[in-house]
Amino acid sequence: xxxxxxxxxxxxxxxxxxxxxxxxxxxxxxxxxxxxxxxxxxxxxxxxxxxxxxxxxxxxxxxxxxxxxxxxxxxxxxxxxxxxxxxxxxxxxxxxxxxxxxxxxxxxxxxxxxxxxxxxxxxxxxxxxxxxxxxxxxxxxxxxxxxxxxxxxxxxxxxxxxxxxxxxxxxxxxxxxxxxxxxxxxxxxxxxxxxxxxxxxxxxxxxxxxxxxxxxxxxxxxxxxxxxxxxxxxxxxxxxxxxxxxxxxxxxxxxxxxxxxxxxxxxxxxxxxxxxxxxxx
Numbered sequence: 001x002x003x004x005x006x007x008x009x010x011x012x013x014x015x016x017x018x019x020x021x022x023x024x025x026x027x028x029x030x031x032x033x034x035x036x037x038x039x040x041x042x043x044x045x046x047x048x049x050x051x052x053x054x055x056x057x058x059x060x061x062x063x064x065x066x067x068x069x070x071x072x073x074x075x076x077x078x079x080x081x082x083x084x085x086x087x088x089x090x091x092x093x094x095x096x097x098x099x100x101x102x103x104x105x106x107x108x109x110x111x112x113x114x115x116x117x118x119x120x121x122x123x124x125x126x127x128x129x130x131x132x133x134x135x136x137x138x139x140x141x142x143x144x145x146x147x148x149x150x151x152x153x154x155x156x157x158x159x160x161x162x163x164x165x166x167x168x169x170x171x172x173x174x175x176x177x178x179x180x181x182x183x184x185x186x187x188x189x190x191x192x193x194x195x196x197x198x199x200x201x202x203x204x205x206x207x208x209x210x211x212x213x214x215x216x217x218x219x220x221x222x223x224x225x226x227x228x229x230x231x232x233x234x235x236x237x238x239x240x241x242x243x244x245x246x247x248x249x250x251x252x253x254x255x256x257x258x259x260x261x262x263x264x265x266x267x268x269x270x271x272x273x274x275x276x277x278x279x280x281x
Contacts, residue, residue, distance in 0.1 A: 004045040006030065006054060010061045017065035025070050026061065032074045033057035067199035079121045082128065085150050086119060089143035091209035093121040097185055099266040100240050100273045101125055109133055109181035113230065115168055115223060116140070116186050118209060120148030120161070126183070127160050134160040136179075138171035141208060169226045178232035185240040186219030187211050216242060220249050224256040231278040238275045246271040 007030055014022035031038040033056045034049070049057075060073050069092065071077040077086045079093035080101055086092050104112075104126055110133050114123035117137030127133055139145050145163050152161050164171040189211045194202060201210070212218040220239060227237050237258065241249050246263045253261045258276030266272035 001049055001054060002045070003030065003034070003041075003047055003049050006049055006057060007045065010057065013061055013065055017067075019064060019067075025064055028070055029060045029064060029073060030057055033060060067203065069200045069204055072204060080125045080129075082125065082155070084119050084121050084124075085147055085154065087143075087147045088204055089141065089206060090118040090139075090147040091144075091185075091205055093119055096266045096268075096270075096272055097122065097240055099264060100183060100185065100238055101129075103264045103273050103275060104181060104183060104236075104238055105129055107236070109236075111135065111177060111179045111232070112181040112183065113172065113176075113179040114138070115182065115184040116209070116219070117148050117163065118144050118185070120151045120163070122183055122185060123161060124148075124151055124155050124157055126181075127157050128155055136162045136164065136172060136176060138164045138166055138168065140165070140167050141206065144206070144209070168222055169230055172230065176230075178235065179230055180232045180235040182227060182231060182235070182237040183239070184219070184223060186223065188216045188219065188240070188242045188245060190214070190216035216245065217248055217252070220245075220252050224252045224258075228257060228278060233278055234280045235278045236275060237277075238273055240272060241274055243270040243272070246274060249274045 007026055010026040011023045014026055027041055028038055031041045033053055063073055071086045071092050072088060076083045077093050080098050084093055112126055112133060112135035114137040117123050117139045120137055123135050123137040127135055137148060142165050145165055148163050152158055187210050191211055191213050194211055250261050253276035259279050261276045263271050264273040
């Protein structure tokens with residue numbers, strides 16, 4: 001069977017399963033099954049496909065029809081121009097999180113701390129973009145840290161990125177100097193919102209990285225209660241938020257004594273990042 005025929009059948013199967021962007025997903029998975037760059041897929045569509053390749057592709061399509069994320073099937077996800085290894089053990093990088101990266105890069109920094117690092121995509125992207133900087137990433141999950149370590153090694157950042165297991169600031173080594181940038185994409189989905197998530201997120205992403213099992217604000221309370229002790233004078237703290245949380249997180253930052261608090265929208269104009277600064281006085 002030709003690759004083009006397989007692709008038509010797969011897109012039809014995914015459409016029937018209610019998969020958004022079924023054609024796009026079918027193309028990505030066919031390229032993965034054929035072990036070629038997706039940009040070359042059109043060139044090989046007239047070619048015959050081996051039985052083994054067709055069988056592997058059918059298996060991928062059935063798993064996608066069951067709402068397993070494409071990134072989990074291929075093992076990678078693109079974030080800020082780089083491919084990151086992903087796993088069900090760590091939250092997938094999301095395009096909206098690139099808004100935090102863009103905001104962080106507006107000003108220079110030399111020491112960055114990433115709280116709840118997951119795949120390491122935020123920390124490692126910031127260090128890859130700022131070759132003079134170094135940083136620390138912490139996560140409660142050992143399994144997530146294994147993913148982050150693999151990404152760190154793939155990006156050749158082991159000399160500048162430390163990774164430690166533990167809860168928030170408890171995992172930061174005692175000998176670390178104050179950080180001039182602290183970032184976090186914490187679990188911010190309220191328990192009451194979990195049932196409304198897409199199956200790809202609700203059923204396949206680690207629950208620990210999604211929700212605090214409460215109002216979605218506990219991580220911000222925990223982080224901001226202690227952030228002053230770890231920030232250098234003039235240092236910034238930046239957290240990703242849900243689109244309805246700007247007001248609450250702004251109040252928490254102000255209560256923590258941070259100055260110049262502001263909200264930064266994502267590419268779709270939704271509130272996405274709240275930024276605060278430590279006074280220089």
